[in-house]
Amino acid sequence: MPASHVMPSEESADLIEVVRDLADGELAPRVAKAEADEEFPREVFRTLGAMGVLGLPYPEEHGGGGQPYDVYLRVLEEIARVWSGVAVGTSVHVLSCFGLAGFGTDEQRRAWLPGMLGGDLLGAYCLSEPHAGSDPAAMTTRAVRDGDDYVLTGAKAWTTHGGHADFYTVMARTSDDRRGISCFLVPAGTEGLSADPPERKMGLTASPTATMRFDGVRVPVERRIGAEGDGLRIALAALDSGRLGIAAVATGLAQGALDHAVAYAKERSTFGRPIIEHQGLAFLLADMEAAVQSARAMTLHAARLKDLGLPFGREASIAKMVATDNAMKVTTDAVQVLGGYGYTRDFPVERYMREAKVMQIFEGPNQIQRMVIGRSLAGNTSSAITALGREKH
Template sequence: MTVDRILPTDEAYDLLALTTELADRELAPRVAEFETRGEFPREVLRTLGRAGLLGLPYPEEYGGAAQPYEVYLQVLEILASRWLAVAEAVSVHTLSVYPVATYGSEQLRERLPEMIGGELLGAYCLSEPQGGSDAAALATRARRDGDEFVVSGTKAWITHATIADFYNVFCRTGSSGASGISCLLADRGTPGILPQTPERTMGLRSSPVAQIAFDDARIPADRLIGTEGVGFTIAMTALDSGRLGIAACAVGLAQAALDYAVSYAREREQFGRSIIDFQGLGFLLADMATQVSAARALTLTAARLRDAGRPYSIEAAKAKLFASDMAMRVTTDAVQVLGGAGYVADHPVERFMREAKVLQIVEGTNQIQRMVISRSLAR
């Protein structure tokens, strides 16, 4: 199904056309095979990086494309409609570049071109086994030893844990609470950084998620991003943008489920006519289409606030909450449209439904989003 889009520039239209071409050629034909094998498509990410899709919101002086978030999110949506794990990888990588691009020293920013060029992949190490939502209570600690930080602790649910080339490591360098948290940039292969066996996940099986143990890992002090004690601020501002990325992924996944369900309902015949002509099913598809459009509009409204330099944190929480809940409903309804056929792996809606669930959890669970929104109303 073609989605009508209003974009700010002709360049943006060309970018989305390029993304569609790449997604159709590089993603759609491979997704089923890689998901079945549980293998991460590293070469696909390199291809996207070489095409300029891994640095879209970042400045041109560092190799980025300086695109508005409104455009970047629509690129993510297209990628997610072909292969959610790839879109999520782009979103997580873009999130992983954010600390250096926004808070890093000039020395660290010199690494940005290689970070967003496709050859390097990032991981965002915030969550821990004992606390994902309560980021201010993280326990991973870094003590200063001369010109190095020595890091000990464990991170959990880290996307790209086993394959990343660099890590943003949020750790405690000071007292308890948010003010004692800092952020360090660490390279893959640093002695003492030990990715664990990947988790066996319900969906996104081509995306490796695992714990990472830090066993007195020594990270140079000049890899400190910003100053000591600003790590919590870095983490929260990055997550505002990351939530928009997840919302866009949810819209793309739901659009794919809607498209497949509509196509199936047009072709499937019962009682001498296409099942889409039965009101019960037609109304279900109409509600699905409306929810997808509403989630897209909410997500892009938040993006435009971000692009305008206006507060957007609450709108990002609303977008992530609504879009991911919507994706769960729409993918579940898509399975229902197909009936028994929707319950078998011969049709992708079975995979879509499994994948949608994680979008209600990552970048802050939807219960956390409701708490953020309700507190803003109370104020």
């Protein structure tokens, strides 16, 4: 049974219905083959772009959809319910637009943002490095000023859409200071920019992930986003929003696994009745439903804080941790519900289980989320409820 949503407007409710129809009608029939063949569905992103999905949470004046973040996340969830690789790709594209949208000049936004949000272009985000994943301040990719250009040299690992994207938002070191990192918008096809062969992954196999190589890549100064040294601040702010994207994807993935498990449990009979009527299995499904609902509630709570302009970093980490840990548990239990069939590729739950694992790793592994949450508890941070209460008065 698909998730029910209480949407903030009739327009957003219609949007969810359109996306759900697309997921069920167009994505579902092709996902298994595309994932098995490791075939990147570029045309699916063009379709989503034409629908306005790739720019949903950004302002209409720049070509975006002007939707609240909580609406955008529910769209991601509906896509992930059927094809999490496409949902991850959508989240990564939205993340790759964040630096320009939030920190670019008016001139930069007018020049490039409409094309990035309009659906024709697909973005990628280059932050992690082979030896600097969870510690981005340790990156070694450098950008050296040379007249009116910067020259980028180094490598960026784990790049979703690597080799397929139309533009890359890249963080590179511009000084030896640990925080001396800057942000650049690099078009695909720039001389010296290349992609390694895609990683051979356990899941999300239709979503290419590759190391990007920067061999003397020249980028004009006007393609630097923000001032020199702003890159780490941009990256960390982007990750707060990106974690909500992954939380929504994980919630949708778990919902899809739960839907398949419930449908199977209603059809499969033992001892003269459907297995869903046996208490042991009914309790397992109930726990799965509670896990999905709690992940959704936490994710939307954090999104609403963001939409109100309130601090949401701690809540984003909680949402990412809860949703992805729950997705791993729910998909594992879905395989258990189907028994031996769940372990075969004749049913999608084994794929959901493989895909859930990486959700606990990217956008900061869940051990890092626990560090973020713990440090926030140790600090003197005001409560969002108090802040909202003051605004109401």
